[in-house]
Amino acid sequence: MQEDFQKYMHQCLHLAKTALANGNPPVGAVIVLNGEIIGTGIESGKSTGDITNHAEIMAIRSAIKNGYSDKLQIASMYTTHEPCIMCSYMIRHHKIAEIVYGTSVPYIGGQTSQFSILSTEDVPKWGNKPKVIGDVCVEECDALNAQFLELLSKK
Secondary structure, three states: OHHHHHHHHHHHHHHHHHHHHOOOOOOEEEEEEOOEEEEEEEOOHHHHOOOOOOHHHHHHHHHHHOOOOOOHHHOEEEEEEOOEHHHHHHHHHOOOOEEEEEEOOOOOEOOOOOOOOOOOOOOHHHOOOOEEEOOOOHHHHHHHHHHHHHHHHOO
């Protein structure tokens, strides 16, 4: 299981490097079903001017475009960052079963902040909360974040 986490997180890290190269926060996400990647997402909110273009949302859109809208509830999402509140809402709406992430997001994380959308069971339509696993490849994710913060400080 841990090998799968590493394998898919390294693919997310590759996508995150692309995001960073385009001036975006270094976030990459994949959605996996039965060992197959069914959706990918690269953070592009800054470069496109559309704040909804977070990697996790882009991965969900990709999976839907690829014909998997009815399978998301049995899929896993891997992402370099803990999904934010906005992404967590979309994850819960589509009932994605498992979330595996690298680094936590202070203040607005969907699991670790006071707005724990990923773990709430107060919204009946959302059904069961997803299984959430954090701190996978956290050092690599944090290193990319440090590069992004360095780029921001030079602007």
